[in-house]
Amino acid sequence: xxxxxxxxxxxxxxxxxxxxxxxxxxxxxxxxxxxxxxxxxxxxxxxxxxxxxxxxxxxxxxxxxxxxxxxxxxxxxxxxxxxxxxxxxxxxxxxxxxxxxxxxxxxxxxxxxxxxxxxxxxxxxxxxxxxxxxxxxxxxxxxxxxxxxxxxxxxxxxxxxxxxxxxxxxxxxxxxxxxxxxxxxxxxxxxxxxxxxxxxxxxxxxxxxxxxxxxxxxxxxxxxxxxxxxxxxxxxxxxxxxxxxxxxxxxxxxxxxxxxxxxxxx
Amino acid sequence: xxxxxxxxxxxxxxxxxxxxxxxxxxxxxxxxxxxxxxxxxxxxxxxxxxxxxxxxxxxxxxxxxxxxxxxxxxxxxxxxxxxxxxxxxxxxxxxxxxxxxxxxxxxxxxxxxxxxxxxxxxxxxxxxxxxxxxxxxxxxxxxxxxxxxxxxxxxxxxxxxxxxxxxxxxxxxxxxxxxxxxxxxxxxxxxxxxxxxxxxxxxxxxxxxxxxxxxxxxxxxxxxxxxxxxxxxxxxxxxxxxxxxxxxxxxxxxxxxxxxxxxxxxxxxxxxxxxxxxxxxxxxxxxx
Numbered sequence: 374x375x376x377x378x379x380x381x382x383x384x385x386x387x388x389x390x391x392x393x394x395x396x397x398x399x400x401x402x403x404x405x406x407x408x409x410x411x412x413x414x415x416x417x418x419x420x421x422x423x424x425x426x427x428x429x430x431x432x433x434x435x436x437x438x439x440x441x442x443x444x445x446x447x448x449x450x451x452x453x454x455x456x457x458x459x460x461x462x463x464x465x466x467x468x469x470x471x472x473x474x475x476x477x478x479x480x481x482x483x484x485x486x487x488x489x490x491x492x493x494x495x496x497x498x499x500x501x502x503x504x505x506x507x508x509x510x511x512x513x514x515x516x517x518x519x520x521x522x523x524x525x526x527x528x529x530x531x532x533x534x535x536x537x538x539x540x541x542x543x544x545x546x547x548x549x550x551x552x553x554x555x556x557x558x559x560x561x562x563x564x565x566x567x568x569x570x571x572x573x574x575x576x577x578x579x580x581x582x583x584x585x586x587x588x589x590x591x592x593x594x595x596x597x598x599x600x601x602x603x604x605x606x607x608x609x610x611x612x613x614x615x616x617x618x619x620x621x622x623x624x625x626x627x628x629x630x631x632x633x634x635x636x637x638x639x
Numbered sequence: 640x641x642x643x644x645x646x647x648x649x650x651x652x653x654x655x656x657x658x659x660x661x662x663x664x665x666x667x668x669x670x671x672x673x674x675x676x677x678x679x680x681x682x683x684x685x686x687x688x689x690x691x692x693x694x695x696x697x698x699x700x701x702x703x704x705x706x707x708x709x710x711x712x713x714x715x716x717x718x719x720x721x722x723x724x725x726x727x728x729x730x731x732x733x734x735x736x737x738x739x740x741x742x743x744x745x746x747x748x749x750x751x752x753x754x755x756x757x758x759x760x761x762x763x764x765x766x767x768x769x770x771x772x773x774x775x776x777x778x779x780x781x782x783x784x785x786x787x788x789x790x791x792x793x794x795x796x797x798x799x800x801x802x803x804x805x806x807x808x809x810x811x812x813x814x815x816x817x818x819x820x821x822x823x824x825x826x827x828x829x830x831x832x833x834x835x836x837x838x839x840x841x842x843x844x845x846x847x848x849x850x851x852x853x854x855x856x857x858x859x860x861x862x863x864x865x866x867x868x869x870x871x872x873x874x875x876x877x878x879x880x881x882x883x884x885x886x887x888x889x890x891x892x893x894x895x896x897x898x899x900x901x902x903x904x905x906x907x908x909x910x911x912x913x914x915x916x917x918x919x920x921x922x923x924x925x926x927x
Contacts, residue, residue: 529736532708536734537757537805538727547753551744629744629785 413599418606421599431588431600437607440585443500443572444611447507448564454508455515456557462516463523463549480513484571489578497579507571511564518560522553555630558623565615569608654717655809655841656682656705661714663700673866674700678714680860680869682809682843687835689844689852690860691898697867698845699813705843706732706811719808726808730758733802733840735812739794741786741801748773748782751801758805772800775834792823799834809841816851825883828854832881849902853894854881861901871901 395415401407402414409417425433458476461468488506495502526548534544576586585604592600623633663675674697682688690698703709705716707723718726726732733754741750751769760768773779776796786794795815802810815831816824828851835842846852852859853875861871875894877885885891 527738527740529738529740530742532703533734533736533740535708536706536727536732536811537754538730539757543757547757548742551742554744627744629787631787 410596410598413602417599418602421597422603422606425600425603431592431597431604432583433588433600433603433607436583436585436588436604437611439500439581439583440503440569440572440576440608441611443503443575443584444507444565444568444615446500446504447571448511448568450504451508451511451568452515452561452564455512455560456519458512458516459519459523459553462520464545476513476516479509482509484510484574488575491575492578492580498581500581503572503575503580503584506575507568510567510571514560514563514567515557518556519553522556523549526552554627555632558619558627559632561622562616562619565619566612569612569615573608653684654681655684655686655719656680656843657717658701658705659715659717661701661704661711661716663697663704663709664712675704675711676866676868678867678869682841684841685839687832687842687844687855687857688860689846689856689858690862691846691849691852692862692867692902693864694847696862696864698862701862701867702811702813702843702845705809706734730754730805731808733805733807733810735795735798735802735810735815737814737817739786739791739798741794741797743786745785746782747778747784747786747789747797750786750797751804753801754805768804769800772804773797775803775837776800776830790823791819792827795819795827796830799831803834803838803840806838807840809843812842812844814845814847817846817848824848824851825886829882831855832879836880849895849898850886853877853891853898854886859898861898870904873897873901 398412399414399416402409402412413421422433425431427434458472462472463469484506487509491505491509492502495505523545530548531544534548539547572584573586573589576584577590580587582588582591585608588604589601592598592604623630627633658678658680661675661678662673665672665674678701690701692698700709704711705718705723707716707727710724716723719729719731721729741747742753745753748766748769751772752765755765755768770779770782773782776799778793778796778800781789781793781797786797789797798815802812812831816827819827831842832855844852844855854877856875859873859875860869861873862868863870873894877888877890877894
């Protein structure tokens, strides 16, 4: 996509806020008596990021990639399951009545509580145990939103299709699925962030040491908060990149939708 | 009477729709509501028939019974010589609703193509027919636009183009201009008459606007409040083609008054529930 003057004008204010914020952080931590293990200055975090990039006790890049893989695996599993259940729930009343209460109850389980259990089930060193935590978090928003997208179609749109003697299957293909796409993509934006949270939470309860969650826990235990912060920065960057990936997907899949149109310069 | 059907060039008595003894009851037991009672109506080929009545008189229900979107509780509806259900499976209907019901994810052209796609026509023929329909509603230049980029009136014209794409035996319109402002509505009225005269399609048009019903129709079917019954049939003998000047004719005002008075007296409590033959009521001559 071409960067135009309009894009620059949109990008400039948040960029300015970011730069000013980081600069203020740097100056404040240097001028005041805040000690490095309470809040390290951004420059120290940057140094820690470079020094621990790929080697040493806390290799940040391999850890980030491992965590990203867990999150991505969880995102795929949770999304597939959520979409599959949504199709069943929106198509058959009995499935809806049987599954929806269970799904709502499952969503109420605190994720922290299941993480050790999943580690136990799938193996603490096996990335699948983290994927399942992430998948559990991802499942619910995807399922609920896709169900809404598939069922909340204009009644007259259904009448229109019926007046053309369209089959249930055709109504699904030509009306319900396209209608559900914006709902799905909105849920996917939330789900990418949730997948990362799920993966990191799973890591807190043990596993390979080259994952972001373990780096955070162990560097903090060693009072190396500059490394802890560096890991957090990497996790945020991964989250932002995943989010931008979904936005790009939105532009491709639903260019007609208001959410995409609104961003486009007129 | 054949004068006002003249545009379509079909002979009178050639019934496209025949409705016999139709009742429609929603719900059952104490919660049952009778929406339609003892409806008899024949609509001839090429006719433009308006159903008018107060809200809740069942005019939209009657339209949906004709279109086989809901089944009658009693009686029968034949369209083009078959049961309404068979007619729907044979894709003999075009429908236009109060909302345009366009799919935002499809371009204007793809929206018009939808019924042709469902019918399984070859792509080249789909494109050709969609283009022809868009020219008919004078939106040929907007084929690549998406619905949200069009005004309300333009969107409704796309909906009409889509409804006509299959060259249906009958066009069912459910208050299609109810959501438009008065100026746009009058323009759309002229537009719909032009299209009707060009295509010769039979139209059943639900409205609660008296001027709209008189301006458009060959015949106005006046319905009473719930339970919906046909209380009067009024022939509209205004000359065609009709245009903005028609709205200033003396006869136009007389007919508007006639429809208004028919609506006011619409209750007709003395009329027996069954056997309210619409034709007989028409023969009694009404107010005119």
